[in-house]
Amino acid sequence: MSPGTGPGGALPRRLFARSLAGLGAAAGLAATAACAGPARAAGGGGGKVIRYQGSVGTVLPLELAAALGYLGDVRLDWIGNSISGPQDIQATVTGDTDIGGAFNGAIIRLIAAGAPITSLYGYYGIDSRIWSGFYVREDSPIRSVKQLAGRTIGANTIGGQTEDVLKLRLRQAGLPDDAAQLVVVPPVSAEASLRSGQLDVAVLGGTLRDLALSRGGIRPVFTDYQVLGTFTCGCDVMRDKFVRDHPDTVRTVVAGTARAVAWSQTQPRERVIAEFARIIAARGRQEDTSQLRFWLGYGIAERGAVIAEREFTVWRDRLVDEGIVGRHEAPVAQLYTNRFNPYASRGVT
Structure with missing residues (x-):
């Protein structure tokens, strides 16, 4: 996710403070979540109001679902914008939000630390059109991955996709x-x-990459697409308690968002961009929509945002090999579920 601001131009103080810690505080966050009271752990409206963080100038699959009328009587409550995926799911772990999205490797780290969350559907990925590159200036002496040794690489967060792709x-x-x-x-x-x-x-990556390329003078050393191919990289998660207490709401949110993703995967690009522009204008946050013209898709690999096992195993295996996650911690079967997603059933289109 891109950095952003909350209502009135400032990220809520409690969320901004947590964003600075990164995933190094995962164990503490998990412990905090375990002690959180019912009022913190669930949204209002009898589970029919979903608190979430957005991203500046973009439309999340969840927001698209709401705009298309696919969430029924479930209402979204935007509390501000996230500055990164790890920060977003930390807010969900601690009960500040009811849903959040992040890179699957970050999700594994938090669950291994004891965070009571489960992944419900894919919300972003990479393919031949939608990817991030590790860029240098045109005149840079760096020509190969081996020449990255000792170099400084800028990324949006620690503990996110960029870090794990780089290490891989x-x-x-x-x-x-x-x-x-x-x-x-x-x-x-x-x-x-x-x-x-x-x-x-x-x-x-994304529109920022295309804007930079349009100005010239830079080139990639490698891309995440070259490393992974077509791949769903991140999921939206909810707290296990919320899932247990409000299964009908969760089913509505997952099914509606899956339908919205499928809509975006099958509609003409121009129509999707026009809908995004309408959504952004209607929410009145004074956002720049100039990047929308570069939008090419969410990059989600499976129809309807269904989660594939390999989208977690590649990161879990690496974390286990490095000793970051124990061999018996966070088994893949406990990291995600497709049971609320109708697109996981054979024959659903």
């Missing part, structure tokens, strides 16, 4: 995981930091 690619090149230094840089600032020489490498 470094290992493939025969380098240690810590061969390069990853630093946190807001996505909207990454291009400028790269061009000014503050960074050796900047990770650029």
Whole structure:
């Protein structure tokens, strides 16, 4: 997710403070969640109101579902914008929100630390059109992955997809995981930091990547698509208690969002972009919509955002190999469920 602001231009204080800690505080967050009272753990309206964080200038699958009328009597309550996926699901773990989305590797880390959450559907991914690249300036001496050793690489967060993809690619090149230094840089600032020489490498994806490429002078060393292929990278999660207490609401949210994803996968691109523009204008947050013209899709691999096992095993296996996650911690079967998603059933279109 992109960095953003809450109502009135400021991220809620409690959420901003948690974003600074990153996933290093996962165990503490899990313990806090276990002690949270019922009022913190569930949204209002008898489970029919879903509190969530958005992202500046974009429309999440969940928001698209609401706009298309696919959520029935379930209402969304936007409490501000997330600055990263790990921060977003931390807010869900602690009960500040009812749903949040992040890179699957970050989800595994939190669940292994004891966080009572489950992944319900994919919400973003990569394919041949939608990917992020590790970019350098055109005149940079860096030409290969091996030459990333000792370099500074800007990413939007620690503990997210960029970090795990980088480590996976470094290992493939025969380098240690810590061969390069990853630093946190807001996505909207990454291009400028790269061009000014503050960074050796900047990770650029989506519309920000295309805007940067349109200005020229940069080139990729490698892309996450080259590493993973077509792949759903992140999921939306809910607390297990919310799922147990409000199964009908969860079914409505998952089925409606899955339907919205399928809609985006089958409609002409121009129609989807027009709907996004309408949604962003209607919510009145004074957002720049100029990036929408570069939108190519959510990148979700499966029809209707169904979760595939491999989308978790690749990251869990790596975390186990590194000793970050115990071999018996966070078994894949406990990381996600497709039971609320009608697109997981054979014959559903």
